[in-house]
Amino acid sequence: MKAIFQIAGTELRSFFCSPIAWFVLVVFAVQAGLTFTDAYESLFARQVVGSTNSDISLGIFNAWRIGVFPLVQQYLFLYVPILTMGLISRETSSGSIKLLLSSPVSSGDIVIGKYFSMMVLGLVMSGIIFLQILFSSLTVVSFDMSAILSGLLGFYLLICAYSAIGLFMSCLFNYQILAAICTIALLAVLNFVGTLWQDIPLLRDVTYWLSLSGRTGNLYKGLIPSEDIVYFIVISAMFLGLSTMKLYFDRKRVPAIRKAVSYAFVCVIAFGVGVISAQPHLRFYHDATRMKKNSLKPEFQEIVKNMDGEVTITAFVNLFDNDSRRAFPGQRLYDERWFEQYTRFKPDLKLKYVYYYDNAFDLPEDELKKNAFKVAILNRTNFKRFKPPGEISNIEELRAEDYRFVRLIERDNGQKTWLRVFDDISKLPSEVEVVAAFKKLSMPLPIVYFLEGHGERRIDRGQNRDYSHITSGKHFRKALINQGFDVATSTASNLGSHDLSRSVVVIADPVDEFTEEDLAHIRMYIENGGNLILAADENSTANANEVAAMLGVRFADGLLLQTHKELRPDLILAKVTPEAKNTEYWFHWMNIHRHVISMPGATYLDLSEVGERFTVIPMLVSDSTAGWFTADRMNIEEFPSPKVDKGENYSPHIVAAGLSRQVGEREQRIFLIGDADWISDGELRSSRPDLRLSNVEFAMQVFKWFAYGEVPLDSGRRAGPDNKMHFTSSAVSWMRMLFWGLIPGALLGTGAIWLVKRRRK
Numbered sequence: 001m002k003a004i005f006q007i008a009g010t011e012l013r014s015f016f017c018s019p020i021a022w023f024v025l026v027v028f029a030v031q032a033g034l035t036f037t038d039a040y041e042s043l044f045a046r047q048v049v050g051s052t053n054s055d056i057s058l059g060i061f062n063a064w065r066i067g068v069f070p071l072v073q074q075y076l077f078l079y080v081p082i083l084t085m086g087l088i089s090r091e092t093s094s095g096s097i098k099l100l101l102s103s104p105v106s107s108g109d110i111v112i113g114k115y116f117s118m119m120v121l122g123l124v125m126s127g128i129i130f131l132q133i134l135f136s137s138l139t140v141v142s143f144d145m146s147a148i149l150s151g152l153l154g155f156y157l158l159i160c161a162y163s164a165i166g167l168f169m170s171c172l173f174n175y176q177i178l179a180a181i182c183t184i185a186l187l188a189v190l191n192f193v194g195t196l197w198q199d200i201p202l203l204r205d206v207t208y209w210l211s212l213s214g215r216t217g218n219l220y221k222g223l224i225p226s227e228d229i230v231y232f233i234v235i236s237a238m239f240l241g242l243s244t245m246k247l248y249f250d251r252k253r254v255p256a257i258r259k260a261v262s263y264a265f266v267c268v269i270a271f272g273v274g275v276i277s278a279q280p281h282l283r284f285y286h287d288a289t290r291m292k293k294n295s296l297k298p299e300f301q302e303i304v305k306n307m308d309g310e311v312t313i314t315a316f317v318n319l320f321d322n323d324s325r326r327a328f329p330g331q332r333l334y335d336e337r338w339f340e341q342y343t344r345f346k347p348d349l350k351l352k353y354v355y356y357y358d359n360a361f362d363l364p365e366d367e368l369k370k371n372a373f374k375v376a377i378l379n380r381t382n383f384k385r386f387k388p389p390g391e392i393s394n395i396e397e398l399r400a401e402d403y404r405f406v407r408l409i410e411r412d413n414g415q416k417t418w419l420r421v422f423d424d425i426s427k428l429p430s431e432v433e434v435v436a437a438f439k440k441l442s443m444p445l446p447i448v449y450f451l452e453g454h455g456e457r458r459i460d461r462g463q464n465r466d467y468s469h470i471t472s473g474k475h476f477r478k479a480l481i482n483q484g485f486d487v488a489t490s491t492a493s494n495l496g497s498h499d500l501s502r503s504v505v506v507i508a509d510p511v512d513e514f515t516e517e518d519l520a521h522i523r524m525y526i527e528n529g530g531n532l533i534l535a536a537d538e539n540s541t542a543n544a545n546e547v548a549a550m551l552g553v554r555f556a557d558g559l560l561l562q563t564h565k566e567l568r569p570d571l572i573l574a575k576v577t578p579e580a581k582n583t584e585y586w587f588h589w590m591n592i593h594r595h596v597i598s599m600p601g602a603t604y605l606d607l608s609e610v611g612e613r614f615t616v617i618p619m620l621v622s623d624s625t626a627g628w629f630t631a632d633r634m635n636i637e638e639f640p641s642p643k644v645d646k647g648e649n650y651s652p653h654i655v656a657a658g659l660s661r662q663v664g665e666r667e668q669r670i671f672l673i674g675d676a677d678w679i680s681d682g683e684l685r686s687s688r689p690d691l692r693l694s695n696v697e698f699a700m701q702v703f704k705w706f707a708y709g710e711v712p713l714d715s716g717r718r719a720g721p722d723n724k725m726h727f728t729s730s731a732v733s734w735m736r737m738l739f740w741g742l743i744p745g746a747l748l749g750t751g752a753i754w755l756v757k758r759r760r761k
Helices: 002-016 019-048 056-062 068-084 089-094 096-102 107-139 145-172 176-195 201-210 226-251 256-277 298-305 322-327 329-337 365-378 395-400 431-442 468-472 492-497 516-527 541-551 585-592 681-685 695-706 729-760
Strands: 223-225 285-287 311-318 350-356 406-411 416-420 447-451 486-490 503-508 531-535 559-562 571-576 596-600 615-621 627-630 654-663 666-673
Touching: 002 019, 002 107, 019 056, 019 068, 019 107, 019 729, 056 068, 056 107, 056 145, 068 107, 068 145, 068 176, 089 145, 089 176, 107 145, 107 226, 107 729, 145 176, 145 223, 145 226, 176 201, 201 256, 201 329, 223 226, 226 256, 298 431, 311 322, 322 329, 329 350, 406 431, 416 431, 468 681, 486 492, 492 516, 516 541, 531 541, 531 695, 541 666, 559 571, 571 585, 571 654, 585 695, 596 695, 666 695, 681 695
Parallel strands: 311 350, 447 486, 447 503, 503 531, 531 666
Antiparallel strands: 223 285, 311 406, 406 416, 559 627, 571 596, 571 615, 615 654, 654 666
């Protein structure tokens, strides 16, 4: 050990006696300072103009395009090879390596001593970043120190890994410049190797593990995975081992075959340890962020953990579907990593992939195969991996899914559900949709039945008045079937067969009259405590009132109108009531941010006869200053303002309300709304960019109310307390002076004094 420290001390003196090391440190300090002040000032400028900042700590050090860690990391690619290029090659070119090798110091002592000197230099470079962290901790409220120190750990481990690689390259070449160039080349290869041979099962695990690319990403965002820590330790140890063997073989004459076997043995052991450590059941994680932002919410974790038995997620990858490319054979491991936040809490979760080709054009088999082969060539993937339609047992189910990229989640008890991609910017399901699918398999969730037989809105068609988008839209993220619900149709005569504990019946716009028998079934369903949604439209008020009368409610026979600049007067922009905002968080959010619900052709609710049978919660109300009610439905365009002579005046009207009462051991819930178009396909497709519409969000909260909070899930997290900077505009110049001038200047001055003293000696 004494020899190691002596070699390390000698190497450090050699470093600091050379202007190169000081030059690198000064340039690094300047670039790091510029990066830090740019990130800091960007967030401070937002605060000055009144914008809301959140998670300032990670914003400074890991934000996309401005974060200190990811940007400064790019400089290491050049600086470390410059510092390591002479570790051994300088000794070799000067001949002093012979003295070292002939001394009683072992090859391992030489390598470790040289490496220790680089670890100290790495600490100096990390110390420059730590000064920025310290400054931020003094000026940012509730600075998330643990998360940022996790990033600093990743930064330092990366320096150490680069140093081990540079040391090995220095052992191979006598010329320092050549050693530096080869180090840069090897680092480039290690950053690129993760994309090689990913479609070959025997090689993809090795090349993926060997890749340096992205290894610090989790650490920078405050998540410490054991796999990445093991990777940096193993990769550093591997190159140090190779360096030690190289020096040992230089001392003695060893057959070439023995050298090759020895080098291969070290690499195989390293790869083996790395691949084993990457197995899901051997990974461990520590979320260092204060708000645990890198982990599923605690309630989501419990849902995933409590999935008893074997769970398999099978991805059906269609060669013809553009969304499938993320799971092609060459991208399989990257796709599997997308599930890491779930395998983290259920390590035995199995991921399978079925590759096939088919489309909806019903082409002849030969033509379909030719087209598929061309697509495979264009996508540079192996066509032989993709099976024809006849070999896929789930092909009919996949046809129903439009042959889109889809995953099937199955339990060993036979339960299964689909996990889809969506036609929005994000495409992939978020943790809300994934965990909702898990929850759907682990507990009974509500079934929403839509009554049919009286001209009601349909869920199996896509016309403007229908409800297919919000209910069964397979590729619409907020569709009920993607949020944990099941949807189905029902007749009035079947209402008595539904499980009241998990059923919601929707009667939307019954334009045809109910029979006495139907009304009797509906009445029995309500009296037994069944949950109900009743929506009336201008053409179905009378029929809807036959059901509403059972509750003591009446839909007014007429229309609500509202003054607009450019919109039709029969478009009501309803607001969330103060009473509703206390029931669900999102109602509160809509109320604060003044979001509205668009309701074309709405009427209001008369709740005066409800009495004490139900607890009444007004949920939506029309505008009190711009809206009024009229019983005259003729020529709506001629109603720019209320007709006072007919008793019309500006006043608020309740357009949606919730009723609840205790029936046995459960609470019965009923929702009434004076419009049936608010979640219709036509209304949801309407483009009104100038309005803050929240029809879908409001609908989700209504259904969540009926699901007693079980679904839809909410992935929202409280913002971290680090949302403000104790800083002033006048102090910006002082900050720049500190990080652009004082710190680099201190290093420059120290280096100059050191070099002058050494020269005099």
